[in-house]
Structures are given as C-alpha cells and as structure tokens.
Amino acid sequence: MTATITPYRPPQQAGRDGFAQLLHAEWTKFRTLRGWVIAVVIATLLIGGVGVLLPRGGCPGGGGGCVVPHVPIGPGGAAVNDSYSLAGQPLPGDGSITARVTSLTGLIAPDQNFVGPNGPSNTLSPGLVPWAKAGIIITASTRPGSAYAAMMVTGSHGVRMQYDYTSDIAGLPGSLSVASPRWLRLTRSGDVITGYDSADGRHWTEVGTATLAGLTGTVRAGMFATSPLNFTPNFPTYGEPGGSVSDSVATGAFADADLRGGTPGGRWTGQQVGAEDANYNGAPPSGLGFRQAGGRFRVTGSGDIGPVVAGGVNTNYVTGTIEDHMFGVFIGLLIMIVIAAMFITVEYRRGLIATTLAASPRRGRMLAAKAVVIGLVTFVLGSAAVAVCVIAGSQITHAAGTYVLPVSWLTEARVILGTGAMLAVASALALGIGTVLRRSVVAVAAVIVAIVLPYIIGVTGILSATASEWVLRVTPAAGFAIEQSVPQYQQVLGHYGPPDYFALGPWSGLAVLCAYAAVALGLATWLLRRRDAGGAA
Amino acid sequence: MTQTMTHGRNQTMTIARHGLPRPAGTAWAGTAWAGHAWTGLSDALRAEWTKLRTVPGTAWILTAICVLTVAVGAATAAATRCGAGTRCTIDPTKVSLTGIEVGQAVVAVLAVLMISGEYSTGMIAATFTAMPRRWMVLAAKAAVLTGLVLVVAVVAVAGSLAAGRLILTGNGLTAAHGFAVVSLHGPTVRAAVGSVLYLELVGLLSLGIATIVRDSAAATGAVLGILYVPPVIALFLGSEPAWQHWVERYTPTNAGLAILNTTGLRDLVISPWAGLGVLAAWAAAALLAAGVLLRLRDA
Structure with a gap:
C-alpha cells in the first residue's frame, strides 16, 4: 500500500x-x-x-460665580498679558529705534503681598525679578494684544529679543552695569522687524528677525519697562503648586534714544498700556510712568508682555x-x-x-x-x-x-x-x-x-x-x-x-x-x- | 439530588481526615457538627494553603512583592537629593517606603488569584462542595493570605528601610542637615509596622473585591482602580478643596498611606492611624459584602 x-x-x-x-x-x-x-x-x-x-x-481665593475678566488675545491666538509703561512716538513707515540702557532697577513687595491695582505701594523694597524687562519696542498699537517686537534687558536673563508674546531669542548674556551698558536697536522694513544688540554702540550683532502680521501703516516705537509678579515656589517639586506671589516694578534708565523715520523733532510721550484693564497683574499705576531729564529717560513699569500660562501666577483671575x-x-x-x-x-x-x-x-x-x-x-x-x-x-x-x-x-x-x-x-x-x-x-x-x-x-x-x-x-x-x-x-x-x-x-x-x-x-x-x-x- | 452528593462528599472527606465514619444525616446543617466548626476551619486553612502552595507562580509573586518594593524604594531614594540653598521637606522614611506603591499591586494580584483563579477554572464548585460553609472558605483564604503577606511584607519593609537609610545618608540627607534619618525611633517604627499592616489590609480588600467581582481580569481592574484612581482624581480636584479633602481622607490609598509619614504630621489631612483605620474599614466592608454575596449567590 x-x-x-x-x-x-x-x-x-x-x-x-x-x-x-x-x-x-x-x-x-x-x-x-x-x-x-x-x-x-x-x-x-x-x-x-x-x-x-x-x-x-472657581475664583481667586476659592468659591465660584465671579466674572472672568476680558483677557487680550495675541496675534498667535494665545491669551496674553500686555501691560507696560511706554515712552513712545509714532513711526509712520520704515525706520529704526536705538537706545542705550544704562540701568535696570526694581522694587518688590513682601511675600504674599498682593498690592493690586488699588492697594498701597509704600511696602515695596529694592529687588529685581528674573524677567523684569526694560528696552525698546515697536508695536502695531497700544491696544493690549497688538503685534510687537522688542529688544530688552532682563532681570537675570541677559538681553532678549521677544515678539508677538510667545517668541523669545537670547542676545548678549550677563547683567547690566554702569561699566557695561547695553545698546539696543530695532529696524522696521515693512512688517519685518530686526533686532540688534551691542556692548559699545559701534559693533552690532543681529539677534533675530520677526515678520509681524498686521504691522502696517503708522506704528508706535519707544522705550518701555515692565515687571511681572514676583514668584517664589515653596519647594521645587514637580507639579506641586504653592509659593509666594507679590507685586514688583522695574525702572529702566535710557540714554541716546534715537528714532529714525519718525516725525522730525517729535516728543516722547508716556503711556500706561493695559494698566486699567480688569486682567492687569501689577503694581498700582499711580507709581508708574515716564520721566525725561535732558537726553536721559526713566521708564517705570509693572505687569508683563507675554503669554498667560496654565498654573501661571495671577492675582485677579484663575486660569484653566x-x-x-x-x-x-x-x-x-x-x-x-x-x-x-x-x-x-x-x-x-x-x-x-x-x-x-x-x-x-x-x-x-x-x-x-x-x-x-x-x-x-x-x-x-x-x-x-x-x-x-x-x-x-x-x-x-x-x-x-x-x-x-x-x-x-x-x-x-x-x-x-x-x-x-x-x-x-x-x-x-x-x-x-x-x-x-x-x-x-x-x-x-x-x-x-x-x-x-x-x-x-x-x-x-x-x-x-x-x-x-x-x-x-x-x-x-x-x-x-x-x-x-x-x-x-x-x-x-x-x-x-x-x-x-x-x-x-x-x-x-x-x-x-x-x-x-x-x-x-x-x-x-x-x-x-x-x-x-x-x-x- | 445535589444535596445527597454534597453529603456524600462531605462524609468521604471526614472519613479521610478522622478515620471515623459519620452518619450522613448529621451533615453540616445538623447540630452535631456545630462543635467542630473550628476543626472545619483548620481543614479549610490546610486546603487553602495546599492550593496556594501548589499553584505555579505563587513563589514568583511573593518574590516580586519583595523585589519590586525594595527596588522602587531604593530607586526613589537614589533620586532624592536636596540641593544647597533649597528648602526641602523630605521625609526619609516615607521616601524609602515609596515601593509600597507598587508592592501593593502585587499583593492585590496574589489576593485576586486566590479567589478568581478558582472561579475561572470552575474549581470553586468543588471547593464549596467540600466546604459548604462558604464564609469559612473566605476566612481560610483571608487567614492564609494574611500569614503569607505578613512574611513578605516584613522582608520588603525591612529591606526598603535598610536600603533607604544607606542611600539617603549617602546623598547627604543626614541628621546633621536636619533630616529625620531612618532609624529605630518611634515614628519610623510606626511607619514600618503601619506599612506591613497597610499591605495586609490591601490584600484583604483585594480578596473581598475579587470575591465580589469573581472574574479575574475584571477583579484586577476593579482592585487596582480603587487603589490607583482616587489619588489621580485628588490631583485634579485642586480647585475643589472640599472634594479633594474628602477624597484624600476617605479613599483607601490616600488615607492608608498617611501611615508612611514621620514628619509634618500636622499638615496631613488624616492622622496616620486614622488613615489606616479608613483602609481597614474598606477591607472589612469588602470582606463582609463578599461573605454575604457568597452565601446568596450560586457557586
């Protein structure tokens, strides 16, 4: 078989x-x-x-039923803080702004001291928060949330170029002193802004270039200062909220301010941007502002120009x-x-x-x-x-x-x-x-x-x-x-x-x-x- | 018909055990057996111990409880440092015992396998035929589980504390720097004894839930869900302090793990022993419900 x-x-x-x-x-x-x-x-x-x-x-301090303040929206669609002191002039077309920052000083309120827009301002003591800012800015308008580009000296992060609230580019490192001031320059060509910095006013380095949508016609250029809330986390643990928050202000001292392309013989005028808004997080506007003495300027501001973050530090509304x-x-x-x-x-x-x-x-x-x-x-x-x-x-x-x-x-x-x-x-x-x-x-x-x-x-x-x-x-x-x-x-x-x-x-x-x-x-x-x-x- | 069979099986078992024939009429329902309730329990204990001992995997699970607990605790200790100039609120004993978080899952697996393994193979019918007092089966399982977990939990906790002490001291978290070093002082002893009790209670809670749920996969999901989900929910409830407080006080893991703390007891939402009490209440409720359901339901 x-x-x-x-x-x-x-x-x-x-x-x-x-x-x-x-x-x-x-x-x-x-x-x-x-x-x-x-x-x-x-x-x-x-x-x-x-x-x-x-x-x-819920609302700050617990509970519910409060009214959420209007928060400005930046060009990228993100919620932003946009409050600062400005000494500005109109800039009708292409041009540039240059200034020398000679000092950046600040005041900080004691821990957990929310001075708030209407609180006392006599409790502040000298100090500078890490992201206190003073520098030059070109902004589409002074309406909070406008497109902008700025060159600035910061409390402890050196020179930065920031634009449209979320972008941040590092420039010259190190801190500011009388012996080592910082020259800053922004040039405008249509809607393209280029930022430069220099340690001596002669040798300039390009920091970055920003194309800002909506930057057409007459914009404002000027010197600004602002200082976000002072924040000290309790313990550096991941994701664990808790810390002390208090108001802070920053003062930038400027010299050799030079606006090209502006009105000949134009005057610098002071303005508080965003300080009257319901979402304003900063010291009382009464102590802020702009002073000019000859060719020297002092701009004092509080608040921030930047995105609102989740779990961010706010005193007058809660973010989710x-x-x-x-x-x-x-x-x-x-x-x-x-x-x-x-x-x-x-x-x-x-x-x-x-x-x-x-x-x-x-x-x-x-x-x-x-x-x-x-x-x-x-x-x-x-x-x-x-x-x-x-x-x-x-x-x-x-x-x-x-x-x-x-x-x-x-x-x-x-x-x-x-x-x-x-x-x-x-x-x-x-x-x-x-x-x-x-x-x-x-x-x-x-x-x-x-x-x-x-x-x-x-x-x-x-x-x-x-x-x-x-x-x-x-x-x-x-x-x-x-x-x-x-x-x-x-x-x-x-x-x-x-x-x-x-x-x-x-x-x-x-x-x-x-x-x-x-x-x-x-x-x-x-x-x-x-x-x-x-x-x- | 079934009853006769049951009596028959019972009698056979009794003869085998005592060598004495018993009349079929005096089975479990009769008064003659009442005096032998504890004899029955010792049989049940022996049966459960034999089942657990001869199932492949038990030794692996017991080893895993010890190894995972100590390893995770040691790894956490190794990652714990306190940089100069920062305010650290580190509790060395609690850090050393972090492995309990994973060890409890393995204890839960052991408990679930003890009961749902019988349901999935159909062995439960034989068990209840041989041992018609069902609560006694549950009690025997609980007793065997408690005994086994006691041994491995003591080893795991002692190993974790020893490793933690060695590693944390090496990382500079010494008494000279103001830290409560792991040692044989009151709070550490409380945390150590409490951790062993914690694992015991997690085992009993798991046994109760697994008896209620019966299906092995679903029981594992339910047990681990009860252990791991409330802590996550508590994290999300930051803007609802009342709810968060409730979750932290009355759920098994959040409350039970309060026993690990040796420092900062004032800031706890529930005191160490009260927290362990909450877990004990959960375990008791689960076992009680399991016992009632065992009686009411079909095998």
Whole structure:
C-alpha cells in the first residue's frame, strides 16, 4: 500500500483567510460578548460623565460665580498679558529705534503681598525679578494684544529679543552695569522687524528677525519697562503648586534714544498700556510712568508682555485648560485595559485560541486583527467621550469663573483625537502583554501599574522635579503628554506640571507609549508563532 | 439530588481526615457538627494553603512583592537629593517606603488569584462542595493570605528601610542637615509596622473585591482602580478643596498611606492611624459584602 494521503485543502482558503475576514471574525467576537460591550459603554460614559459632572473652576481665593475678566488675545491666538509703561512716538513707515540702557532697577513687595491695582505701594523694597524687562519696542498699537517686537534687558536673563508674546531669542548674556551698558536697536522694513544688540554702540550683532502680521501703516516705537509678579515656589517639586506671589516694578534708565523715520523733532510721550484693564497683574499705576531729564529717560513699569500660562501666577483671575476635565480618562483607561487583555486571555482560558489559530494559521495576522478591532473601538468611543469632556467641561469651568486658556481648533482636535489614540495604544499594549503572559490577572496588573503608577509617582511630588520628569519621559505614562494643550514658556514663571505640562511634547510622549505597545505586540507575535496554541489558563 | 452528593462528599472527606465514619444525616446543617466548626476551619486553612502552595507562580509573586518594593524604594531614594540653598521637606522614611506603591499591586494580584483563579477554572464548585460553609472558605483564604503577606511584607519593609537609610545618608540627607534619618525611633517604627499592616489590609480588600467581582481580569481592574484612581482624581480636584479633602481622607490609598509619614504630621489631612483605620474599614466592608454575596449567590 503506497497510497499517499493528501491533506484536504479547501479551495477558497486564501479568501477565507483574508485580513478583512479576520477583522470581521474578531469584531464578531468582541461585539457578541454582552459584558464587554456594556463595559466599553460604561467606560465611555465615565470618561465623559465624571469630567463634566465633577464641578471644577472657581475664583481667586476659592468659591465660584465671579466674572472672568476680558483677557487680550495675541496675534498667535494665545491669551496674553500686555501691560507696560511706554515712552513712545509714532513711526509712520520704515525706520529704526536705538537706545542705550544704562540701568535696570526694581522694587518688590513682601511675600504674599498682593498690592493690586488699588492697594498701597509704600511696602515695596529694592529687588529685581528674573524677567523684569526694560528696552525698546515697536508695536502695531497700544491696544493690549497688538503685534510687537522688542529688544530688552532682563532681570537675570541677559538681553532678549521677544515678539508677538510667545517668541523669545537670547542676545548678549550677563547683567547690566554702569561699566557695561547695553545698546539696543530695532529696524522696521515693512512688517519685518530686526533686532540688534551691542556692548559699545559701534559693533552690532543681529539677534533675530520677526515678520509681524498686521504691522502696517503708522506704528508706535519707544522705550518701555515692565515687571511681572514676583514668584517664589515653596519647594521645587514637580507639579506641586504653592509659593509666594507679590507685586514688583522695574525702572529702566535710557540714554541716546534715537528714532529714525519718525516725525522730525517729535516728543516722547508716556503711556500706561493695559494698566486699567480688569486682567492687569501689577503694581498700582499711580507709581508708574515716564520721566525725561535732558537726553536721559526713566521708564517705570509693572505687569508683563507675554503669554498667560496654565498654573501661571495671577492675582485677579484663575486660569484653566481644556484638559482639566479629563481625569475620567483614567477610569476609562483602566476599563479598556481590562477588556483588551481579556480579548486574548479569554481565548486561552476557554481554549478558543486553538480554533482561532486553526481558522487563521497566520498567527501574527490574528493578533493584528485583534489589535485593530480593540484599537478602533477604543479610539472612536474614547475620542467621543473626551470631546464631551473638553467642550462641555470648558463651558462649565468658564461659567464658574475660571478663564479657560483659548487654543486653536487644531490643538483642540489634537487633544481630543490624540487622547482617543492614547487610549487605543494603551489597549494594544494590554493586548500584547496579555498575549505574552496569557494570564489576565498578571497582564492587567502589569499594564495598569506601568501606565498609572508612574503618573502618580511623577505627579504627587514624591520625587524631585528632575526625577519626576524622567519618570514621565521613559515610562508608558509619557503617553498622557498628548493631553497638554498649551505650551510651556521659560520666559514666564509658573507651576509647570501635569496635567497641563509634561517634560515631553504631546507627540513625543505618545510616541513613547507607541514604542512600548510595538515592542509588546512584536514580542507577542514572536511568541505566538513559537509556542503551542494551547497555553496556560 | 445535589444535596445527597454534597453529603456524600462531605462524609468521604471526614472519613479521610478522622478515620471515623459519620452518619450522613448529621451533615453540616445538623447540630452535631456545630462543635467542630473550628476543626472545619483548620481543614479549610490546610486546603487553602495546599492550593496556594501548589499553584505555579505563587513563589514568583511573593518574590516580586519583595523585589519590586525594595527596588522602587531604593530607586526613589537614589533620586532624592536636596540641593544647597533649597528648602526641602523630605521625609526619609516615607521616601524609602515609596515601593509600597507598587508592592501593593502585587499583593492585590496574589489576593485576586486566590479567589478568581478558582472561579475561572470552575474549581470553586468543588471547593464549596467540600466546604459548604462558604464564609469559612473566605476566612481560610483571608487567614492564609494574611500569614503569607505578613512574611513578605516584613522582608520588603525591612529591606526598603535598610536600603533607604544607606542611600539617603549617602546623598547627604543626614541628621546633621536636619533630616529625620531612618532609624529605630518611634515614628519610623510606626511607619514600618503601619506599612506591613497597610499591605495586609490591601490584600484583604483585594480578596473581598475579587470575591465580589469573581472574574479575574475584571477583579484586577476593579482592585487596582480603587487603589490607583482616587489619588489621580485628588490631583485634579485642586480647585475643589472640599472634594479633594474628602477624597484624600476617605479613599483607601490616600488615607492608608498617611501611615508612611514621620514628619509634618500636622499638615496631613488624616492622622496616620486614622488613615489606616479608613483602609481597614474598606477591607472589612469588602470582606463582609463578599461573605454575604457568597452565601446568596450560586457557586
């Protein structure tokens, strides 16, 4: 008997094994388990519901119901502080302004002393905050929020060129003294402003160039000074708010002011920009202003020209961000991790995996199909829930008296869809770990501990700021970085910490989580091919 | 029909144990057994211990509790420095015991596996057939868990404190610089004993929740959710101090971990022992609910 046994091969096998078929099979497995569907719906409701129902927001000093002041919006769409003292002249067309800053001095109020717009000003003592500013500016108008470019000497960050509130370029380092003054120059050519600095008034270095949208016609050029609130954090712990805040003023002394392209023989006129506005954070305007004696000028100002940051230092309103309502995401995340791990471990427990793999012998594709199904379900539901949080939550917060920092619709979309993607990638990670370990308890615990615990350790101030930042860079918790909607600015002091600020940028953070998921799924695929189909319970 | 079988199994077990035949009519419902309740408990304890001992993985989990706790504590201590001129409010004992945050998750896994492992394999039916007093099964599981966790928690806490003392002193956080060095003084002893009790109570809370939830993956999610989500929510509630205060006082992790503090007790929202009491109340409530549900539900 030499009859050979030819294994039976169904003719349509190639078709039945297509990826679309696999997706359909996995989708059917998912949607026909009522418990899973209910759990996913509950996760969605919790992400949206907890964020919206738990009230958040309030007024300075607690409570709610205060009126959010009008905050100027800069050319880039960010909320800005724009208050300073100016000695300016009109500049109708192209030209330049040059001045020598001979000194920068300041006064600081005692700790926790909010002098406020109407408070006493006789409690100030000499001192200069790090980002006190005095220099020259070309601005489209003196309406707060206007396009501008400025060259300035700062309290402890040397010469800077700043423009349109968010951009900051370093110039000459070192501090100012009588022996080493600073010459500053801004030139205007249409809407292009170029900044220069010099230590001697003869050798000039270009610091930067800015193209300012809307800088047409007559603009104002002049000397300015301003000084943000003095802020001393209590303890340098990451994300832990607390510190003392007080008013400060700065006085810049100028000489050799030279405006080219202005009105011949024009006079410098003083002006307080933004000091009467409801959002003004600075010392009483009564002590501020501009004095001229011969060719020498003294400009005294308080406030800031720069972006408003989340957790920033304000005395008369509270800031919030669109991501403040997203803590329901943690609850949703846990549920999705459980479902995703069960998506594979249940097959091992029930022995279904043998059937699944018999029907689809290319095991890697089976895992890919599972990842796509669980990832898509999580992404769609998660994004929808987060959209509710962000949109409804921001309105509730605003109504309670908190100023929600405005962001572009692109940023809003990135926060919403990115958080959905973060949930989906976390689910894929759980699926991968579940396949590797084949035991749901250990898989679920491993993923939850890997994602949530570093966040807690990184944020609650157990570690130093540097260590916390590293924890949130290298662990899967980095994925939460996708939630941050407003950038961090080194030129503005504040409490920079999660959930508003992470050490990594939004996409880099998500990429770290993706890398973990890719490694887990890769290992899972390799083990699936190598191991027996049965496996542990 | 089932009842007869149950009696039969019971009798077999009894004969095997005591070598004496018992009449089938005097099974668990009868008065003759009442005096033997504690004999039953010792059987139950032996059974649970055997189950746990022979399941692959238990040794790994116990090792993981010790290793992870000490390793995370040591890593945190190594990352803790206080730069010159900065005001540091570092509590060396608390820093050394940071590993408890991760060790508790492994304790929870151990507890969940003890009960949900039986549900997932269907073994629970056999267990309850052999041991019809279901609360006794739960009590036996709780007792075995408590004993095991006691051993590993003592090792983990002692190891963490020793490593923390060594590393933090090396980082310059010495008594000469005004820090409360890890030593055998009152507050450190309280934190050490409290940490062991904390892990015990987390184990019991997890056992209770896992008995209520039954499914292993869902139970793990529920337990870790209760342990890890409230601390995150508390962080987000900065603008709602009343709510934040409530979460920090009455949720298991936030309240229970107050026991780790040795300095700055005045600033705590709940005192160390009261915090541990809150966790104990959670564990007791979970076990009570589990016991009631065990009685009411089908196996």
